[in-house]
Amino acid sequence: MSDLVNILISVSFWAAAIRIASPxxxxxxxxxxxxxxxxxxxxxxxxxxxxxxxxWMAVYLGAPLPIGVAVAMLTGxxxxxxxxxxxxxxxxxxxxxxxxxxxxxxxxxxFAYRLALPEVTxxxxxxxxxxxxxxxxxxxxxxxxxxxSQTAMTWxxxxxxxxxxxxxxxxxLGLAVRAAGENPGAVEAQGLSVTALRMGAVxxxxxxxxxxxxxxxxxxxxxxxxxMVNGRGWICIALVVFGMWKPGxxxxxxxxxxxxxxxxxxxxxxxxxxxxPYQVFLMAPYLLSILALILMSRRAEVPAxxxxxxxxxxx
Amino acid sequence: MPAxxxxxxxxxxxxxxxxxxxxxxxxxxxxxxxxxGSKLALLETLNRATPLIFTGLAIAVAFRAKLWNIGAEAQxxxxxxxxxxxxxxxxxxxxxxxxxxxxxxxxxxxxxxxxxxxKTRLGxxxxxxxxxxxxxxxxxxxxLLEGPMKDPMGMxxxxxxxxxxxxxxxxxxxxxxxxxxxxxxxxxxxxxxxIQARTTLGFQIRAVGQNRDAARFAGMPVNxxxxxxxLLSGGLAALAGWSEVAGLKGHLSxxxxxxxxxxGIVVAMLALLHPLGVVVSALFVAAIFVGSDSxxxxxxxxxxxxxMLLATALLLMVLALALTRYRVVxx
Numbered sequence: 001m002s003d004l005v006n007i008l009i010s011v012s013f014w015a016a017a018i019r020i021a022s023p024x025x026x027x028x029x030x031x032x033x034x035x036x037x038x039x040x041x042x043x044x045x046x047x048x049x050x051x052x053x054x055x056w057m058a059v060y061l062g063a064p065l066p067i068g069v070a071v072a073m074l075t076g077x078x079x080x081x082x083x084x085x086x087x088x089x090x091x092x093x094x095x096x097x098x099x100x101x102x103x104x105x106x107x108x109x110x111f112a113y114r115l116a117l118p119e120v121t122x123x124x125x126x127x128x129x130x131x132x133x134x135x136x137x138x139x140x141x142x143x144x145x146x147x148x149s150q151t152a153m154t155w156x157x158x159x160x161x162x163x164x165x166x167x168x169x170x171x172x173l174g175l176a177v178r179a180a181g182e183n184p185g186a187v188e189a190q191g192l193s194v195t196a197l198r199m200g201a202v203x204x205x206x207x208x209x210x211x212x213x214x215x216x217x218x219x220x221x222x223x224x225x226x227x228m229v230n231g232r233g234w235i236c237i238a239l240v241v242f243g244m245w246k247p248g249x250x251x252x253x254x255x256x257x258x259x260x261x262x263x264x265x266x267x268x269x270x271x272x273x274x275x276x277p278y279q280v281f282l283m284a285p286y287l288l289s290i291l292a293l294i295l296m297s298r299r300a301e302v303p304a305x306x307x308x309x310x311x312x313x314x315x
Numbered sequence: 316m317p318a319x320x321x322x323x324x325x326x327x328x329x330x331x332x333x334x335x336x337x338x339x340x341x342x343x344x345x346x347x348x349x350x351x352g353s354k355l356a357l358l359e360t361l362n363r364a365t366p367l368i369f370t371g372l373a374i375a376v377a378f379r380a381k382l383w384n385i386g387a388e389a390q391x392x393x394x395x396x397x398x399x400x401x402x403x404x405x406x407x408x409x410x411x412x413x414x415x416x417x418x419x420x421x422x423x424x425x426x427x428x429x430x431x432x433x434k435t436r437l438g439x440x441x442x443x444x445x446x447x448x449x450x451x452x453x454x455x456x457x458x459l460l461e462g463p464m465k466d467p468m469g470m471x472x473x474x475x476x477x478x479x480x481x482x483x484x485x486x487x488x489x490x491x492x493x494x495x496x497x498x499x500x501x502x503x504x505x506x507x508x509x510i511q512a513r514t515t516l517g518f519q520i521r522a523v524g525q526n527r528d529a530a531r532f533a534g535m536p537v538n539x540x541x542x543x544x545x546l547l548s549g550g551l552a553a554l555a556g557w558s559e560v561a562g563l564k565g566h567l568s569x570x571x572x573x574x575x576x577x578x579g580i581v582v583a584m585l586a587l588l589h590p591l592g593v594v595v596s597a598l599f600v601a602a603i604f605v606g607s608d609s610x611x612x613x614x615x616x617x618x619x620x621x622x623m624l625l626a627t628a629l630l631l632m633v634l635a636l637a638l639t640r641y642r643v644v645x646x
Contacts, residue, residue, distance in 0.1 A: 111331070
């Protein structure tokens with residue numbers, strides 16, 4: 001018990017929770033935008049891999065870190081455009097296309113990595129984003145170092161979440177995007193193009209997913225390795241449901257989830273960890289996501305036209 | 316149209332070879348040669364196709380009912396665990412193979428039953444739950460291999476003890492490295508085809524897949540059909556684990572499946588979800604994998620080219636399918 005208290009009052013725990021939440025926030029916002037427009041994007045896992053790889057590769061080849069993030073975003077948007085093209089105008093199964101995009105994005109990243117670095121045994125490193133110490137604020141006990149010693153990308157993650165909320169719920173564009181996911185017929189009746197709105201949402205959302213992936217290589221770790229995304233994309237899909245398709249609640253969900261993740265890593269070091277196999281701790285994030293889906297299933301307000309392709313002129 | 320999709324895939328393959336700085340024709344030639352060029356290569360392709368037929372069938376059955384089972388990987392491992400459990404001294408000669416097959420199927424079915432019930436009872440999307448269970452299952456296997464199922468003779472290598480001799484699937488022809496798992500996979504394909512084409516359940520699965528509301532309106536027990544589909548699908552995927560352990564590897568390790576569960580999706584889609592087509596497409600997919608492995612050693616093009624080709628083929632196939640539904644009308 002005292003172990004738990006010691007963990008909860010340690011700075012490193014809170015700093016880790018926010019760090020773990022950052023890539024999830026990017027990708028969850030990306031998925032949320034797609035789903036609000038009516039498209040389930042199962043390409044998320046692969047797009048995160050592609051973002052992690054492309055961002056890292058750009059920096060490895062000499063680009064500055066912000067350019068790396070931009071390259072990741074453009075890569076994600078590219079795969080997003082392919083996903084959007086197949087699911088929106090062609091109206092193909094969003095499940096199958098999403099899985100296909102994940103396979104394509106993952107395998108092409110691995111292919112390109114092996115092509116560029118055929119004979120490396122230990123992955124090469126880059127210099128990642130460094131923590132920004134905000135003067136004065138970072139001197140606040142406990143919260144100060146946790147909140148104000150994060151990298152610029154963590155700040156960007158929270159800014160993106162705020163912006164997502166602002167655009168989706170406070171602008172005419174956001175209203176149109178949400179309407180495309182609820183009642184596409186009404187959007188078309190307003191003279192707006194459902195196809196354009198949905199494609200735009202999927203492309204932008206995929207860009208954010210890739211930025212989330214690049215957080216892993218450009219901020220959290222300093223190299224790219226296989227399997228590094230490790231199901232984070234699927235967890236983000238659960239987080240969108242958990243957050244009931246609302247950006248604020250999704251961010252809270254991501255923080256809560258990251259808190260549990262940071263906790264399980266630290267609990268492994270305690271006497272409890274000596275009795276319980278470490279795999280049980282590692283399972284926790286995935287089981288927690290399933291639990292979140294079950295808890296929210298009754299209350300979920302799913303966008304009405306999610307996964308329903310829209311064909312103009314069809315009733 | 317499917318032919319067009321395959322032609323496009325070949326085009327992409329040539330392009331990738333060019334990017335990798337190899338001669339596209341030579342690369343394609345090496346893939347074909349590596350897959351079917353010798354007796355050894357051909358047998359390797361047939362062996363690789365075996366688990367893919369099982370997972371492909373599992374996906375084909377589920378997707379036909381629009382039950383999105385992306386968790387064949389977890390079901391495969393569930394089957395493999397039971398096979399090791401029963402095949403290492405628990406049972407003896409005539410009983411062990413059939414019983415371990417049935418137990419494996421039950422375990423796989425059980426793994427998919429959870430997500431299926433969550434879907435029918437609570438409306439929880441099965442894509443995410445089945446995907447997440449893959450990660451849970453792999454960790455569970457890791458735990459078993461380091462704990463209760465650890466091979467005492469494994470020299471620290473995380474693997475289970477080896478199966479008894481009588482718990483192994485015999486080879487089809489003595490001296491040739493091809494086990495009966497392949498034969499059973501083909502029999503399974505015929506049985507699944509029979510269920511789909513000739514039984515009430517098969518009819519119901521198709522009806523539920525085509526229009527869930529219409530099926531419900533026609534008085535079909537939609538949820539029961541979905542649960543039955545899940546049991547069948549999970550059981551088929553588990554047989555992949557059973558045949559890999561009992562026929563090929565002889566023990567369980569956490570690299571038993573290099574993504575057979577996910578590749579099964581490609582196999583099933585390329586077969587247009589037809590059970591007999593699954594056999595053909597599993598052979599095709601296995602040939603690409605085996606061929607790419609051997610080509611990669613010779614030409615230095617990364618072996619991930621196989622995964623890229625299959626992802627491309629999958630996307631092109633769904634596109635081709637959709638396009639055949641449209642017709643150009645000249646007025």
